[in-house]
Every structure is written in structure tokens, then in C-alpha cells.
Amino acid sequence: MVTEQMTEQQLEVAEAELIPIYIMGKQYMVPPTLTIMKAMEWAGYKMIRGVGCRGGFCGACATAYRIQGDPKLYFGLACQTVVQPNMYLAQLPFFPARRASYDITKLEPTPTTLFSLYPEVLRCLGCGACTKACPQEIDVRAYMAAGMRGDIAQVADLSFDCIMCGLCAARCPAEEAQYNIAILARRLYGRYLAPRSRHLEERLEEIASGRFRAEIEELKSLAKEELVARYKARDIEPK
Ligand code: SF4
Numbered sequence: 001m002v003t004e005q006m007t008e009q010q011l012e013v014a015e016a017e018l019i020p021i022y023i024m025g026k027q028y029m030v031p032p033t034l035t036i037m038k039a040m041e042w043a044g045y046k047m048i049r050g051v052g053c054r055g056g057f058c059g060a061c062a063t064a065y066r067i068q069g070d071p072k073l074y075f076g077l078a079c080q081t082v083v084q085p086n087m088y089l090a091q092l093p094f095f096p097a098r099r100a101s102y103d104i105t106k107l108e109p110t111p112t113t114l115f116s117l118y119p120e121v122l123r124c125l126g127c128g129a130c131t132k133a134c135p136q137e138i139d140v141r142a143y144m145a146a147g148m149r150g151d152i153a154q155v156a157d158l159s160f161d162c163i164m165c166g167l168c169a170a171r172c173p174a175e176e177a178q179y180n181i182a183i184l185a186r187r188l189y190g191r192y193l194a195p196r197s198r199h200l201e202e203r204l205e206e207i208a209s210g211r212f213r214a215e216i217e218e219l220k221s222l223a224k225e226e227l228v229a230r231y232k233a234r235d236i237e238p239k
């Protein structure tokens, strides 16, 4: 890393290690160990849009890139992908895919619901461009095929790791909104189809009935030291 304290010789060595990348068509020299996101900050960009968790979970930093001389178009998350020499970058912090409006409490978990809110699901060509673009390595084509069959549970299962980055939609020749279709399926599955957890329902009923209210009030009245002491003395389940 180049700092103000470096000697001229150190600076020359550090600069020799820098690699060229292109942000919005302009060349910047950056250290080769940085992620795209950190390289953009190194180059002086202040990330306001197109950044969120910085840990590969939120999907805000979708990025398309090409390497000079290579015709292939690549996709990745800016916070997870390390820069390469002569990388041409384009950030896609938001992709304008269609999103249906609905009240999940008024829907039925049926294929008709899926097809009426997202009729375009039936237009999928099965080309697989979406699967190639997905930084989560989700088989997007497979969950779209499940969607065409109206199999809500399978769409929910296959799309479980989707982070809504939008890269699949950016590549789709059928103009699908894959991730919005998938989140509808996960919502329907979670609300209506997933097996209920009886012990969770019992615990919620206990909480609602006020069974723990006195204990919570007592804890809220304690000084920090007493809370720490109680925390340390708590029962811990054996591993
Ligand atoms: S890119 Fe579009 S058309 Fe191709 S498989 Fe994926 S959803 Fe279907």
C-alpha cells in the first residue's frame, strides 16, 4: 500500500506492483491484491450506491467486467472478486427487473398464483445464460424450469442462496425477473408449505401469554455488573 511515509525507493517498488484497471473507461493503477470494491476506493471513488454488507451477502455490488483481449463477459460481486490486470468494470447496483405487487397473506401457494403474478416465467428459453452469470453458483435455469412446472417448493429450495444481485436478469434474453419470481416462491413456501415447527409455536404462545414477563422485567431492572454475572453463571448446553 502506498503511504505518505514511504521512501522514494519503496514507492517505486510499490508502484511497480500496481496493475491497470478501468473504471467507467478511465485507467487507474491499483494494487493487485484488492477486491474490485477496495480498488475503486483506492482509485478515489466513494462508494454510496452499489455497496452494502461488503461480505458477499447483500447483492448490492453486482459487477460486469471484461478483460482486455478476452471476448468473454464476466460477472461477480465487487466485494468478493479480486482485480485482474486490464479489467474493464461496469457496476450494476440496481437492475430494473419487474416486481409484482402482492399481499402474501392473501395468496394461495399454487402454480396459478405464480403464473398470474409472473406470467413471463413461462417464456423462459432454458438457455442457461442466467446460471452462468450467477455469482452464488445457483442453477438459475433449473429453478426457472421448476417455476414453469409450478413447483413452488423446488423454486424455493434451488434459489435459497439468492442474494438478489440482479445479474441473472441482466443476461436474460427472455427478460425474466428471476430473483423476484424466486423470492415470491420462497415467501409462499415459508408461509404456507414449509412444515410447521410445533415447539416454536408453543414457545411463541408462551411468550404471548406473558409467561416470561416477570423475568424480563426483573432483568431490565438489574445493573450491568449483575447482568454480566448472571450471564457468566448461566446454564450452557453441553456440546
Ligand atoms: S437466461 Fe432467461 S431465458 Fe435463459 S434460462 Fe435463464 S431465465 Fe430462462
Ligand code: SF4
Pocket (backbone or CB within 6 Å): 059, 133, 134, 135, 136, 137, 138, 140, 161, 162, 163, 164, 165, 166, 167, 168, 169, 178, 179
Ligand atoms: S439468482 Fe440471480 S439475483 Fe440471485 S444471486 Fe444469482 S444472479 Fe444474483
Ligand code: FES
Pocket (backbone or CB within 6 Å): 050, 051, 052, 053, 054, 055, 056, 057, 058, 059, 060, 061, 077, 078, 079, 080
Ligand atoms: S457489498 Fe454486499 S454483496 Fe458485496
